[in-house]
Each structure stands twice: as C-alpha cells, then as structure tokens.
Amino acid sequence: MSKRIGIFGGSFNPIHIGHLVIAEAAWQEFGLEKVLFIPSGDTPNKDMHHIDKHLRYNMVQKAIEGNEHFDISPIEREREGPSYTVDTIRLLRTSLSHDCQIFFICGTDAIVDLPNWKYNKELLDSCDFIAASRPGSEIQLEESIRFFGETGIKKIHPLNTPELDISSTKLRELIANKKSARYFIPDNVLTYIKKYHLYEA
Ligand SMILES: Nc1ncnc2c1ncn2[C@@H]1O[C@H](COP(=O)(O)OP(=O)(O)OP(=O)(O)O)[C@@H](O)[C@H]1O
C-alpha cells in the first residue's frame, strides 16, 4: 500500500479537543502514517480577530506534545500572503514520494465552503479530503460534493467519529467571559493562554 499522510490545516485560534479528536480518528480510520498540523499564517476568507500566527503555532505545538504520530509544519506561518491550501499541498508534494497519498483533514463546514477555495478543482485532484461531521452543514454538504461531480464522491471521505459541537469561537467567548475552558483545551495550552492573557476581554 502507498504511504498515506494526513494534513490538518486550520487557524487553531485556539486549538481545542475537537481538532485533536478528529486528527486522531482520521489517523486511525484511514491508516495514516502521521498527521501534519499546519497552522495558517493568514487564513483565507476568514474575517476574524486572529491572534498572532506565532502564538497560534506555539499552542498547536504544545497541544500535540507526546503524540508520536502528530507533527507540525511552519510552512504557512512562514509564507507571506493568504495561506491557500492549493499552494501548501503543491509545496508539500515536492518533498514527498510521488506515490504518497495526501489526505486533507477538515470539518464538513470546510467542505461546504470548498467550492469557494482557490483552484479548488486542482486541489481536489492533488489530494483526498477527510471530513468530520459538524452540526449544521448536512444539506449544503451534499450540494458541495455534487459540485465536484464524480471526483467529489470519490475523494471526499466522511470520518466516522462522534460529532463534537465545539468551536474556537465559543471557547474565545468563554475565556473573554472569564468562564472555564478547562477540558475543552489541553491544560498546557490553557496555561499558555493565561500566561499571555490571550482572548481576555
Ligand atoms: N468540533 C469540530 N468538529 C469537526 N471539525 C472541526 C471542529 N472544530 C474545527 N473543525 C475543523 O478543523 C479545521 C480548523 O478549524 P478552525 O481552526 O477554524 O477551528 P474552528 O473551531 O472552526 O474555529 P472558529 O470558531 O474560529 O471558526 C476546519 O476544517 C474545521 O472545520
């Protein structure tokens, strides 16, 4: 069997257990050799208050500590301009053997948005997608898969894992309202958030 690697791109603002659970499930279900987390530099199509890319990167690094099949890459952090996935996959391809299969891990909300991504058809030709179900995106998900025709059906794979209704937005709100985010966010990441007073109102 050819080598399979998982790529998990995200803003991770901040990283939470929803991210970690789907990365682990994708690794297991799809027989991935590893999952490479790629925190975005400047996330396309996201008009939000991103904290500094270096801080988001450091939090991901802390969150994956101790998991021997998780790794992190600074390629988007170090690239100027919007972090388009098509550019990232193209760049990664140059350092991988050509029979290596790339699986981009995401939530179903990202698949719903995929027709708006840069060079989305080229992107879907260059990698498979593993989509973890997220509440609220069921109907549009079918439409989005159909947008890509046969390729969509063949290359967008559902991830069989319990739905977790958790988002970075909700966690930023909890922290801003001085509520506990314990257990939603790994302890060492929460310590980092507290140390630098991140997301406080
Ligand atoms: N609870 C979740 N279940 C399934 N997928 C998720 C979940 N949380 C995030 N993802 C997916 O992980 C990827 C990175 O997500 P991101 O870092 O934007 O987190 P988020 O929680 O969606 O953030 P925000 O609330 O700031 O939009 C995206 O593909 C997103 O769909």
Ligand SMILES: O=C(O)c1ccc[n+]([C@@H]2O[C@H](COP(=O)([O-])O)[C@@H](O)[C@H]2O)c1
């Ligand atoms: O390439 C694109 O056009 C594109 C548009 C929107 C999002 N993405 C990528 O999708 C991943 C998840 O994005 P987000 O907004 O959920 O953090 C992250 O790696 C983004 O760089 C990519």
